[in-house]
Amino acid sequence: MEKLLHWSIAQQAGDKEALSKIGTPDPKALNQLFGGPDEASLMKESVMVVENPEVSNEDKIIALENLEMLIENLDNANNIENLKLWLPLLNILGNDSYNDEIRTLILSIIGIAVQNNNKSQSDFNKYDQGIKLLIELGEKSQDLDLKLKALFAISSFIRDYKPGYEKFEQLNGWNLITLDIKDNSPKLNLRVLSLIASILSNGLSPNTEAHLRKNNIGHKLAILLNDDAHPNLIDKTLNIISNLYHLKYEFTPEEKYEIDAGLETIEGLSDRLNLDDLETAKMSVSK
Structure with missing residues (x-):
């Protein structure tokens, strides 16, 4: 003072x-x-604005954008549980009477709050409907922005957090691992790759390895090694292959062949890619 x-x-x-x-x-x-008002009061007021049926959607969106900025501060993110705001946020997210833009902002808030934040991950994990709702939106939503933010929130929640990943696995979250160079947008493929990276951040358990094989992960990664693909997408694919190599995941001979062919296809883009990941990817299929 x-x-x-x-x-x-x-x-x-x-x-x-x-x-x-x-x-x-x-x-x-x-x-x-x-x-x-202090920031805690502002956070509570933001949620109250969204819950108020008399408030316009435009004002609700402004309130959520303000909340989104506030929870970029780690202390504020950790205060969501103390202020008892997780449940109302999840209730809004699960209520399809709210428009997609509002629900997308809720997903963004969740993803930012739990990102690299073990306390908020643990707090969010107390609400069983949380990850279940994120997976449902990621799998069933027809709105691309909503789907992308759901995948972002899931990735943030389970990264380096085994209890979150275990719930994700129990709720068939692996159904979200859909990689397709033809049908998926590059943004969607990038989000799916980020989700795979978050899964691998928890190590390679026998169950995880079984899921990877069931999902033909080597084949799905190989189809993204295409010189028509965006360099960021190729870079992320190489990073996943590199992570798998370091975790001692063994690709099948067929997968090695496909990945090796993909690596030859993108050889001309090497000056725009992460060379360490590129070299490690080559090592992963050289045996």
């Missing part, structure tokens, strides 16, 4: 040198000094 007082005096006097020495005060302290 003393720093805030010195800052206020320097601000009123226009003393730039003093302001530079003092630095920018804590926004929370400023809010308290001038009577503005």
